Amino acid sequence: MLQANTTGALDEAAQATGGTSRRHFLNHAGRGLLAVGVASTLGGVAAPANAADWAGLDADYAPAPPTGPLDIKLPPLEAPTDPKAAPFPNPDAPDQRVGYAVVGLGHLALGEILPAFGQSKHAKVVALVSGDADKMAKAAKQYGIKASSCYSYQNYDKLKDNPEVQVIYIVLPNSMHHEYTLRGAKAGKHILCEKPMATSVKECEEMIDACKKANVKLMIAYRIQYEPLNRELMKRVRAKQYGKTKLIQMMNCQNQAHDQQWRHKKALAGGGALPDIGLYCLNTSRFVLGEEPDEVFAYTYSTPGDDRFKDIEENVSFTLRFPSGVISQCLAGYGSFNAKNYQVHAETGTLKMDPGFSYQGLKQEFVHAPDGKQVTEQPTNPNKQQFALEVDHMALCVRNNQQPYTPGEEGLQDQRIMEAIYKSAKEGKPVKLTAGVGKTDAFRGTPPQDEQA
Numbered sequence: 001m002l003q004a005n006t007t008g009a010l011d012e013a014a015q016a017t018g019g020t021s022r023r024h025f026l027n028h029a030g031r032g033l034l035a036v037g038v039a040s041t042l043g044g045v046a047a048p049a050n051a052a053d054w055a056g057l058d059a060d061y062a063p064a065p066p067t068g069p070l071d072i073k074l075p076p077l078e079a080p081t082d083p084k085a086a087p088f089p090n091p092d093a094p095d096q097r098v099g100y101a102v103v104g105l106g107h108l109a110l111g112e113i114l115p116a117f118g119q120s121k122h123a124k125v126v127a128l129v130s131g132d133a134d135k136m137a138k139a140a141k142q143y144g145i146k147a148s149s150c151y152s153y154q155n156y157d158k159l160k161d162n163p164e165v166q167v168i169y170i171v172l173p174n175s176m177h178h179e180y181t182l183r184g185a186k187a188g189k190h191i192l193c194e195k196p197m198a199t200s201v202k203e204c205e206e207m208i209d210a211c212k213k214a215n216v217k218l219m220i221a222y223r224i225q226y227e228p229l230n231r232e233l234m235k236r237v238r239a240k241q242y243g244k245t246k247l248i249q250m251m252n253c254q255n256q257a258h259d260q261q262w263r264h265k266k267a268l269a270g271g272g273a274l275p276d277i278g279l280y281c282l283n284t285s286r287f288v289l290g291e292e293p294d295e296v297f298a299y300t301y302s303t304p305g306d307d308r309f310k311d312i313e314e315n316v317s318f319t320l321r322f323p324s325g326v327i328s329q330c331l332a333g334y335g336s337f338n339a340k341n342y343q344v345h346a347e348t349g350t351l352k353m354d355p356g357f358s359y360q361g362l363k364q365e366f367v368h369a370p371d372g373k374q375v376t377e378q379p380t381n382p383n384k385q386q387f388a389l390e391v392d393h394m395a396l397c398v399r400n401n402q403q404p405y406t407p408g409e410e411g412l413q414d415q416r417i418m419e420a421i422y423k424s425a426k427e428g429k430p431v432k433l434t435a436g437v438g439k440t441d442a443f444r445g446t447p448p449q450d451e452q453a
Helices: 001-014 022-030 033-040 049-055 107-119 133-143 157-161 173-187 203-214 228-238 273-289 386-400 408-427
Strands: 098-103 123-129 167-169 190-193 218-220 243-257 296-302 315-321 329-334 337-347 349-353 364-368 375-379
Touching: 001 364, 049 157, 049 218, 098 107, 098 329, 098 386, 107 123, 107 133, 107 386, 123 133, 123 386, 157 173, 167 386, 173 190, 173 203, 190 203, 190 386, 203 218, 203 408, 218 408, 228 273, 228 337, 228 349, 228 364, 273 315, 273 329, 273 337, 273 408, 296 408, 315 408
Parallel strands: 098 123, 098 167, 167 190, 190 218, 243 329
Antiparallel strands: 243 337, 296 315, 315 329, 337 349, 349 364, 364 375
C-alpha cells in the first residue's frame, strides 16, 4: 500500500514538472531525504549512496535563484468543489531575511517576540542585547545566536559594526526607548520600538528627528494594526457596511502582580494603566475610524493604601470625541480582572472583538439584521503570530524602502493625546485637540501587504 501511494505521488509530481519520468524525478528533485526515503519503497530505483554519487547529477540540477521569492507550487489535492487549502508559507531563504537585534529580554521578548521569528517570513533574529549575561547566554543558545552577537547595554553602540543587524527591536522600559532609539539610529540601524513610543512629546519628536537625520526608518510596535481580525473589523467600519458608526466601547483591564516591577514606577513607565494598556483603547479607536479625535475628557483613580499604585494611576477612564460625531468611551485598569474587548456600534449592526487585545485567541462577532432577523457572524481566527506580522512588515519596509504603516509620527500622536488625557483628569474638564483632525490616516505609512493582513 505504501508503494502504491508513493508511486501515485511521484506520478503526480512528474506530471507537474512537465512529464518527467518517475526515475528522473527521483534523481533530480529529491537530492535528499525524499529521494532516499521513497527509493527504498520502489524496487529497482536506488538513491545515490554518497556525495560523490550526487556529483554526477549536477549538470542537470537547477539550483534555486540566489535572490527573489522562492514560491513553491504544487497541483491542488482537493476537487474544485471543495474548500481551497491555504497557500504554502513560502518564507524567504535565511540568507535573504532582514536581521534583527532584540534589545531587552523580559517577559515580552522571551514569551512572544523571540518565538515570533520562528513564524516570520522575512525576518530573523541575529543579535541580543541585555544587562543579564547569564540569561542572554541561555537565550542565545536557544535561538542559535553567536556569542559575538551578544551585547550589554554598555557596548550596545557596537551594533554599528555588525553587518548582520539591519533593524533594532527595542523592548525596554518606556523611559529607555528614547535613549536606545537615538543610539541605535546613530549606529545606522533601523528601529522598531515597543509602545508607548516614549514618555513625553519632546522625546518622541527627538526620536523622529534622530532617525530622519540618520536616514533610518522608525516603526512603533502597534501589533493590533497588523492583526487580521482587527484589520477586517477596521475595513468593515470604514466601508460603512452597517451604516455610520455612532459609538465605540473599549475595555482593557488586568490585575497586576503585587511586586515592584518597573511598570509601577512613574520614572520608568511614564504613567500607569494609561500608557501601558489604555493605549490600546486609544490607538485602536483611531485605527478603526481612521480619524483623529478633536476632544478628550478623562478621570483617573488609584485605590488608597495599595502600594502598587502609590506612584501611578490604577484606573483611567477617557472619552474621545471625533469630528464625525463618533464618541469612544475607553476604560483601562491595573487592579481588576482580565478584560480585553471592544464593541463598535453602527446604525444597522455591532462589530465586536472579545478578546480583542490579547496575544492570541482573539474572537470576533458581527451582529446585524439584514432581513429583520438578527444574524451573528463569527469569522474564523487565522491565528497569525502578531509579532511575526510586525517584524515582517518592518523587514519589507526596509527591503522596499517604504514608510512603515505605524511610524514614529503615529506614536507621537498617541503621546500628544495621552498628555491631554492626563491634563483633562487633573483639571476636571475637556481638552481640545487639533493635530491631524480632518485627515484620514494622518500619521500612517504604507499599509501591510495582504499576506500579513
